[in-house]
Amino acid sequence: MPTTPARLPFHWSAIDPAIRREIVYPEAADGVPLSGVLYLPPRIEPDTVLLAMHPRGDFTRHYLAPRLAAGGYAFLGTTTRYVNNDADALHERLLLDVAGTIAFLRGRGFATVVLLGNSGGGSLFAFYLAQAARPPAERLARAPSGDRVPLGDFSMPGAEGLILLAAHLGEGRYLLDHLDPSVVDEGDPAAVNPRLDMYDPANGYRPMTEGPSRYSADFLAEYRAAQRARCERLDRQALAWCEEAAWFRTRLRDAGLPPAERGFAARRALQRRYLLVYRTLADPRHLDLSLDPSERRPGSIFSFGRDPIAGNYGEGLARVMSARGWLSTWSGLRSNAALEPTLPAITVPTQVICAAADTDIYPSECRRAFDAAGARDKCYEELRGADHYLNPAGADGSRLADPRDRVADELIVPWLRERWRA
16 A cells, blocks of 8 residues: 555554553354454543444554544444455455444443444445344345345344445445456456557556546546446356356255265365456546546555556456455445445434545545435535545645544544534
């Protein structure tokens, strides 16, 4: 991530020693062990706690924990079962991590739980609250792959509030906008259809060091349609693999299956196949700042300070995924963890905060989330001069106060105090 050692995305260099910290070990609703750090304000026992989780990130040292604890609120940052590795992540199972952690907080005596949905935590929490609001019999019983995840069999306690902070519309929705549609062969990471290549000068590309790229409306329309077509192709492959394994699992249940065939069927029933997804950093908005205008600079958090072409052909995102993990987490057409379909069912007070200089999540997307929110009590805020990790950025970044201080002291804590006592 493009940061200096003093500004790591989810860490801090100093914390008030008066803030109490406790290592805790919640369990998911299905018993999977988790871990977290609970931050408590000095001298008081608060009734309200903020919970921060991310599908694969470690939020135990989230950068907002010290500021929100200093503001009088408890803060729990935790891991999930897929911490640091989402290659086989089923978002439907992640909901059980959220459920168990909220139950843990209720057991600790917190009357009010506010979910702090930062980045990928936003779509995770919205998906959770939408499912938790349904009667058990109406909750999802299977992931998009067909894997059984009977959410109705588990207690899913609710929460009193939701904060969406620099939250994208969903990991799958994010990736759908970043899939390189010029890929012509999923097995060849360098083969290109030049007509659909945003990194081809003939289509308007200029290297980041040479000035802004400019893409025509016609190119963008064809480009976005081709991104969807690529996602559909990947989905078909993933579904075919999942269905093949499911067919052999059904075959194994046949008592009349000849012994000579049983070993063959068992191996295929157990097989979990993986996609290798190349070139996943190709959103024209990273280089053409006239698209979805904002305070951002060119580039992406996933290109490590370089031209995004380096990330597209290099490190990438969602590079190795199981077929079922792809469908549940990174497919923009299949994943259930998406804000726009889930937020309408959420009626608890909701605060949407956009980091105005974020290179990867744009004000237009944050407003879409705000518009989708079903809460009557909802508000929208833009944090000027802040990148995705709330580092100073953009034209105003160097002259304004630290964005992390401002978001806590001027936006989140006042919003909380209007609704719940610490």
